[in-house]
Structure formats: C-alpha cells, structure tokens
Amino acid sequence: MTAERVLLFTCQGLSLPGILHPGAPDASRGVLVVVGGPQYRVGSHRQFVLLARDLAAAGVPVLRFDCRGMGDAEGEFPGFEDLDADLAAAIDAFFTQVPSLREVVIWGLCDAASAALFYAGSDTRVRGLVLLNPWLRTGAGEARAYLRHYYLARLLNPDLWRKIRRGEFAFGAALRGLLDLIMRAGRGARESARQALVPAASAAVAPAPLPERMADGWQCFTGPILLILSGDDLTAAEFRDTTRASRRWRRLLAEPRVTIRDYPEANHTFSRCEWRDQVAVWTRDWLRAW
Numbered sequence: 035m036t037a038e039r040v041l042l043f044t045c046q047g048l049s050l051p052g053i054l055h056p057g058a059p060d061a062s063r064g065v066l067v068v069v070g071g072p073q074y075r076v077g078s079h080r081q082f083v084l085l086a087r088d089l090a091a092a093g094v095p096v097l098r099f100d101c102r103g104m105g106d107a108e109g110e111f112p113g114f115e116d117l118d119a120d121l122a123a124a125i126d127a128f129f130t131q132v133p134s135l136r137e138v139v140i141w142g143l144c145d146a147a148s149a150a151l152f153y154a155g156s157d158t159r160v161r162g163l164v165l166l167n168p169w170l171r172t173g174a175g176e177a178r179a180y181l182r183h184y185y186l187a188r189l190l191n192p193d194l195w196r197k198i199r200r201g202e203f204a205f206g207a208a209l210r211g212l213l214d215l216i217m218r219a220g221r222g223a224r225e226s227a228r229q230a231l232v233p234a235a236s237a238a239v240a241p242a243p244l245p246e247r248m249a250d251g252w253q254c255f256t257g258p259i260l261l262i263l264s265g266d267d268l269t270a271a272e273f274r275d276t277t278r279a280s281r282r283w284r285r286l287l288a289e290p291r292v293t294i295r296d297y298p299e300a301n302h303t304f305s306r307c308e309w310r311d312q313v314a315v316w317t318r319d320w321l322r323a324w
Contacts, residue, residue: 052099070146074105155254
C-alpha cells in the first residue's frame, strides 16, 4: 500500500487541505469522507483516519479533507446545505490524483450525510452513499425526539429517583423544560398542517422543511445507499421518528438499493473501538457487494 500523502486543492479560490490514502494502484472506485459539524478531516476519536486506513488496506482509495472554514481550510464555513462547491472540488482533486478512478462513494456522518444527499444527484461520478445518523433536524422533530426518547429514559433511570428522594431534583426547571418541548412539538404539528393547506404556488416562495429537501435529494440520487443508525443518539432517533411518520420516506427507505444497519448500543460518533470497527466492516463489505 502506497503511503498516504497531503493534498492542497482550491475551491472558489480558497485552499483546502486533504489527506489521500491511495489504495490499490488500479482501483476504479474511491471513497470521499466528508466532514460534518464542528469537526475536521481527522474526525471524532480519529475515526476518519482509522476508517481511511482500513479501506486503503483493502485496496479502496480514500480522500478525507477539510471543507471551507473548517480545520486548516481557508475561508468561512458556508453551512452544510451549501457544500456543493467543496464536494465538487474534492472529487476533481481525487480523480486527478488517482487516474484509475471511475466513480466515487461519499461517506458522511451527521450533517455531512445531509450535505452528501444534497449533492450526489448532480454529479454522475458519485455512484454510492454511506450515510451515518443523517441530520434531519427541525425544531418540532427535536422536541418530539427528546420527549419520546430522552424523557422516557430519564424516568427509568434510578439516579433520577435517588435525586428526588434526597430533595436534589429541580422540579421547576424540569417542568419548564418539559412544557417548552411540548409547545415546540405542538407548534411543529400545527405548522405541518398549515403547510399542507397552502397552495403550491405560494409554498414555492419559502424553502421546504429540511426533511422534505433531503427526501428530494434521496430521490434524485439513484445509486446504492448504506444507512447506518445508532441506537443511543437523539439525531438518529429524530431521523427514525421523522421517516416513520412520512409515507414518502418509508417508500424511499424500502427501496432495494438501500441497505440499513442499526447499531443499538452505539452513540452518535461511534466512539468506542468496537463500534468504530463495526462501521468500517459494514462499509468495506457493502463496497464489495456491488
């Protein structure tokens, strides 16, 4: 295996750094690791480094890089909904550095998975997606996830009842937080009902909610998708709740091209060695399957 090396490429006149893991010399498919949230190309717990080395050892070239405004990249971060230019520039550099490439798979965690969905359908070089705990956040969706998952777990936690018995539990603050979540969830339901009654011409003026725009991206992209969801993560919980409540999303997730892997014990960033390693195995096996 050829040693990994540093790349510098430009996006709209700004310099972006990347690390290339070459893989096999005749490899035709590569993996582009996209960074999400307040992270850079190493990833939480060095996950992106270790994943890239694992895939490269199996012959798959990998490029991980910093988007504008993140890590060592120049410029300001444009937000995950506006990373098309960054992804296009990274894929251009990837293909230049690995001439044998014919296609690329985008691998993204959290809002990087969302960014991948927004972009993939516009670039024929992108043939697959690996999406981990996609960011499908709305105010109402977040509130419902907290109510259904966080508060239920709290009620079953012995530490809570011990604090109550000792008089250490702040009932007032807890009640205010609970009422706020209930109100936010209720506002979201009312807003969804209101939007359903708005004429299409009027609705076109304002952007659709994030879950709808991500469904558009999913539908526009026709290649295989590997979806990995953690069990101990409110972002994944919100994704599950939102997609289960949507007929359109249920249909999209049931497509034969979609492979879903659930990891009940894992948290958002797959922080334990065994969780991280399992994600690498799932990714590697999925890449070999098509």
